[in-house]
Amino acid sequence: MKLNGIxxxxxxxxxxxxxxxxxxxxxxxxxxxxxxxxxxTLHRQLSLAIARxxxxxxxxxxxxxxxxxxxxxxxWRSV
Numbered sequence: 913m914k915l916n917g918i919x920x921x922x923x924x925x926x927x928x929x930x931x932x933x934x935x936x937x938x939x940x941x942x943x944x945x946x947x948x949x950x951x952x953t954l955h956r957q958l959s960l961a962i963a964r965x966x967x968x969x970x971x972x973x974x975x976x977x978x979x980x981x982x983x984x985x986x987x988w989r990s991v
Contacts, residue, residue, distance in 0.1 A: 936979055937979060938976060938977065938978045938979060939976075939977055940974055940975065940976045940977070941954045941955065941956060941974075941975045941977070942954070942955045942956075942957065942958050942960070942961035942972060942973070942974055942975070943955070943961065943972065943973050943974075943975050943985075944961040944962070944964040944965040944968070944970060944971070944972050945965070945968070945970050945971055945988070946968045946969070946970040946971075947968075947969060947970050947971065951968075954975065958972075962991055965991040966991050969991075970991065971988040971989060971990055971991065972988070972989050972991055973985060973986045973987060973988045973989060974986040
């Protein structure tokens with residue numbers, strides 16, 4: 913790269929390993945399954961979970977993960 917007619921090299925930083933940090937906030941995922949609750953699959957978005965549940969004539973529920981490791985499962989809802 914040239915800057916005002918002078919060749920300039922951009923500094924390159926060595927890439928370090930990504931460290932997996934502990935979860936510090938609550939988050940939710942959606943779970944879809946067949947009518948009897950078998951073959952449950954986690955989804956990040958509600959729309960994807962609903963689309964799969966419609967194909968299976970199944971159900972959807974929310975799964976909440978809290979920072980202290982507690983997992984809350986919601987009730988199954990028919991689609």
